[in-house]
Amino acid sequence: MLYSDKVMDHFGNPHNVGVIEDADGVGEVGNPVCGDMMKITIKVTDDHLDDIKFQTLGCGAAIATSSVITEMARGMSLEDAVRITKAEIAGELDGLPPAKMHCSVLAADGLRAAVDDYLVKNGREPISGGPEHVEEDEQGQ
Amino acid sequence: MTDNRVYLDNAATTRTDPRVVDAMVPFFTDTYGNANSLHAEGRAAHKALEDARSRVAAAINAGRPDEVLFTSGGTESDNSALIGLATAGGRAGGHIIVSAFEHHAVLEPAEWLGKHGFDISLLKPRSDGVVHPDDLRAALREGTVLVSIMHGNNELGTLQPIAELAAVAHEGGALFHTDAAQTVGKVEFDAQALGVDAASFSGHKIYGPKGTGVLFLKRGTRFAPYLMGGGQEFHKRSGTQNVPGAQGFATALEIMVAEREAETGRLTMLRDRFEAAILGRLENTYVNGIDSPRMPHITSLIVKGVEGESMLLHLDAKGIAVSTGSACSSGSLQASHVLMAIDCPQEIAHGSLRVSLGRWTTEADVDYLVDSLVPIVERLRAMSPVYEKMFGQKA
Ligand code: FES
Numbered sequence: 458m459l460y461s462d463k464v465m466d467h468f469g470n471p472h473n474v475g476v477i478e479d480a481d482g483v484g485e486v487g488n489p490v491c492g493d494m495m496k497i498t499i500k501v502t503d504d505h506l507d508d509i510k511f512q513t514l515g516c517g518a519a520i521a522t523s524s525v526i527t528e529m530a531r532g533m534s535l536e537d538a539v540r541i542t543k544a545e546i547a548g549e550l551d552g553l554p555p556a557k558m559h560c561s562v563l564a565a566d567g568l569r570a571a572v573d574d575y576l577v578k579n580g581r582e583p584i585s586g587g588p589e590h591v592e593e594d595e596q597g598q
Numbered sequence: 599m600t601d602n603r604v605y606l607d608n609a610a611t612t613r614t615d616p617r618v619v620d621a622m623v624p625f626f627t628d629t630y631g632n633a634n635s636l637h638a639e640g641r642a643a644h645k646a647l648e649d650a651r652s653r654v655a656a657a658i659n660a661g662r663p664d665e666v667l668f669t670s671g672g673t674e675s676d677n678s679a680l681i682g683l684a685t686a687g688g689r690a691g692g693h694i695i696v697s698a699f700e701h702h703a704v705l706e707p708a709e710w711l712g713k714h715g716f717d718i719s720l721l722k723p724r725s726d727g728v729v730h731p732d733d734l735r736a737a738l739r740e741g742t743v744l745v746s747i748m749h750g751n752n753e754l755g756t757l758q759p760i761a762e763l764a765a766v767a768h769e770g771g772a773l774f775h776t777d778a779a780q781t782v783g784k785v786e787f788d789a790q791a792l793g794v795d796a797a798s799f800s801g802h803k804i805y806g807p808k809g810t811g812v813l814f815l816k817r818g819t820r821f822a823p824y825l826m827g828g829g830q831e832f833h834k835r836s837g838t839q840n841v842p843g844a845q846g847f848a849t850a851l852e853i854m855v856a857e858r859e860a861e862t863g864r865l866t867m868l869r870d871r872f873e874a875a876i877l878g879r880l881e882n883t884y885v886n887g888i889d890s891p892r893m894p895h896i897t898s899l900i901v902k903g904v905e906g907e908s909m910l911l912h913l914d915a916k917g918i919a920v921s922t923g924s925a926c927s928s929g930s931l932q933a934s935h936v937l938m939a940i941d942c943p944q945e946i947a948h949g950s951l952r953v954s955l956g957r958w959t960t961e962a963d964v965d966y967l968v969d970s971l972v973p974i975v976e977r978l979r980a981m982s983p984v985y986e987k988m989f990g991q992k993a
Contacts, residue, residue, distance in 0.1 A: 460911075468908070469915060474981055485983065491925040492945050493905065496983035512983035516907040516926035520981070556929050 460517055461551035467521035472528055475510045482575030484567045488559065493519045497527075497567040501575050504535050511567070518557035522564040525549050530568055535576070539569045539585040604918045604963045608803075608956030609752050609780060609896055614846075615805040615957070621849040622807065625842035633839045634830060643841050650844035654812055657851045658797075659788040662817055667831045668844045671811040672779040672800030676703035678824035678835070679775045679796045679813060683744050684711050686820035691715040692743035695772070697729050698722045699754075699939040703798075704746050704777055721747070725940050727756030727887035727898075731766050738770035745772050749797075750781035753923055753936040753952055755896030756887040757785060764793045773819065779803050779811075783854025784862070784893050795819045799851075801843065805957055806850030810843035865894035865955050868964050872953065873897055875968040880975055882989055886940065886950075895955040900942070903985040904949045904978045912974040918967055923950040 460468070480498035487494050493515030500508035509531055511523040526546055530538045543561040547553040553561060569585035576583055605613070625646055631639030633647045648663070655663040669675045684694060696708045698720040712718040721737050723729045729747050738745075745767040750757050764774040778787055779800040789797060796819065801810030815821055815834065827836030854861075873885055876899065886898035901909065906922030913920055921927075923934025924947065933947035942950075953967065979985045 465911075465915075468911060471981070491931050492948055493926065494982070494984050512981055514903070514978075514982040514984055515905050516924070517911045519905075519926070520908060556931060559931075 459554065460521075461553075463525075463549075463551045464518060464521040464553065467524040467550065468517045471511075471520055471524035473510045473524065473531075474512065476512060477508055477510050480571075482571040482573075482578065484570030484572070484574055486563055486566045486570055488515065488519070488563045491516070491559075493560070493563060495519065495523055495563050495567040497523075497571040499568075499571045499575060501535065506530050506533050506535070506538055509568075509571075511564075513563075515563070516557070516560060518553055518560035519563055521550055522546050522553075522561040523567070526564040526568055535572050536584065539572050541565055541568065602917055604959075604966055606953050606955060606959065606963070606967060607919045607921050608959075609755075609952065609954035610921060611802045611808065612805045612956055613958070614802075614807055615850060615853060617853060618806050618846050618850045622842040622846040625845050629841065633841055634828065643839075647839050647841050647844050650841075650848040653848040654844075654851055657848075657855050658782065658799075658814060659790050660814055661790055664832055665789070665814055665817055667813045667815055667835050668839055668847070669811040669813050669835060670809055670837075670840075672701070672777070672798055672803070673703040673811075674824070675779075675798030675800070675811045675813040676701065676777050677707045679798055679815075680704060680707040680711065680744070680746060682821045682824050682834075683773050683775060683796060683819070684716060685822045687822075689743065691717070693717045693719065693739050693741050694744045694746075695719045695721050695734065695737050695742060695767075696746045697748065697758075697939075699727075699751055699936040700746065700748055701752060701777055701779070704748070705935075708746070723751075723756075723939055726890045727751060727754040727940055728890050729758050729763065731759060731762040734763055734766050735770075738766070738772065742767075742770055742772040744775065746775040746777065748780070749776045749778040749787070750785065750893045751936060752780045752896075753934060754887045754898045754940070755892045755954075757781070757891040757893060760792045760794065764795075768793070780896075781893060783851055783858065784895065786858075789814055789816070796821075799847075801847045801850060804850045804854050807843055807846040810840065810847045812847060861957070862894045865959075868955055868959060868961060869894060869897055871961065872955075872964045872968060873899075875965070876971065879968065879972050883975075886937075886942070897953045899951045899953060900946055901949040901951060901975055902946060903982055903988055904975055906948060906950050908978055909949075909951055909971070909974060912978075913967075913970060916970045916974075918970060920967075921952045921954075923952065924948050 477498040484497040513523040546561040573583035631643035633643040767774040775796040797814040799812040802808040882902040906924030907927040925933040937947040
């Protein structure tokens with residue numbers, strides 16, 4: 458199992474680590490496969506992601522995918538942000554080993570949960586929940 | 599590769615000792631005959647092979663040289679012991695006990711036998727990383743034909759009471775095999791005193807060549823050959839013998855035995871220095887089996903609240919090689935079966951790190967590991983969304 462240089466870059470020097478203290482939305486997800494955890498906090502202005510930070514307990518791929526999704530999503534509209542797929546995250550990292558694809562699902566799920574949390578807090582309907590990520594809800598995560 | 603690297607994964611494999619390489623070279627280029635040929639080249643190779651066999655037999659205190667069979671490695675020795683002992687004499691069924699934290703080279707053939715007429719019991723070690731003889735006694739049944747329990751566990755470093763376990767197996771009428779790949783040369787291995795019927799060894803764990811191994815098979819033990827063909831190795835293991843490999847194995851083992859006392863003291867001191875420093879400097883950290891009899895060179899460290907692969911990768915970037923039993927680092931996303939066998943919860947196994955010292959490990963290496971690992975763990979814990987919640991304190 459080998460990681461790409463991009464994965465190793467993001468793992469070694471992850472971007473946007475931490476917690477936004479006065480966050481507008483918080484997404485906390487756990488990985489039922491191997492027990493990893495991720496938390497994403499976001500700041501939202503005009504339905505766009507102004508700021509985004511993450512905390513992750515997990516493997517190299519989990520940390521790298523968390524880091525890269527914060528870069529990808531920054532400045533995006535909420536609509537676009539919840540449509541980021543695990544394949545796009547993996548592509549941005551020049552690929553992930555097959556056994557590690559589920560780690561990119563964790564990152565995508567964390568972001569979607571944060572966006573939904575923001576919307577619900579503001580009395581709006583959640584907009585994520587596509588089939589790619591439904592299985593974790595079904596497992597009671 | 600050795601320059602600027604701190605290699606602390608000697609339980610995975612070791613660097614071949616240059617003295618071993620030197621001992622092997624003539625058997626590639628000068629004494630290159632087939633040990634089974636009648637001509638002068640063959641006789642010279644045969645003499646070298648039998649010389650290696652006698653030296654190995656002496657090092658493990660086998661009763662006779664022909665109890666030593668050269669194989670292609672620990673995996674072949676384990677596979678052939680399990681299958682060869684179980685199916686000897688055309689036996690097609692019976693009860694077999696293997697410990698739950700065996701190497702896969704024992705577990706997989708046991709599983710295979712389980713699908714081919716045998717009844718397999720997995721015997722759990724206790725949480726101290728030791729298989730207790732009383733537990734084996736309780737697991738024996740009428741019709742138990744074979745027991746296989748490793749001498750030293752490769753992930754925990756814990757030693758098993760082989761002499762007692764073998765005696766218990768024999769009382770119950772079963773044969774006893776031990777996988778001694780991790781221990782031979784590092785702690786005393788006396789085949790006669792231990793009373794085992796079969797034992798497996800590997801060359802590359804003792805600074806010898808990869809692709810070499812030995813199966814000790816006590817004389818008179820019924821055995822079905824696993825590799826069939828030309829009838830080499832007393833009709834128990836066919837295939838033209840690897841004479842340079844046998845010489846390399848014998849030399850590697852002799853060096854281990856000659857240096858064992860001094861090396862055990864040195865490695866124990868380094869290991870204890872590492873454990874004291876890391877446990878002193880990091881909260882929520884412990885060593886598996888710390889109070890059990892252990893090999894001198896392995897530390898099974900648990901760093902709570904950190905994932906093992908991420909520690910491993912950061913250490914690698916610092917020039918240090920170690921290994922982990924975390925689920926995330928295995929292709930199957932299963933935590934190490936060894937840690938599961940001692941009832942280490944999945945989220946704790948997540949933070950496991952195995953450090954295994956070797957012949958060239960220095961005090962400076964161990965100190966560098968500690969100085970590197972502490973900030974890595976602090977950084978990863980600070981990045982964790984749950985560390986504060988779990989342990990009620992900042993990393
Ligand atoms: S999150 Fe465990 S394998 Fe990546």
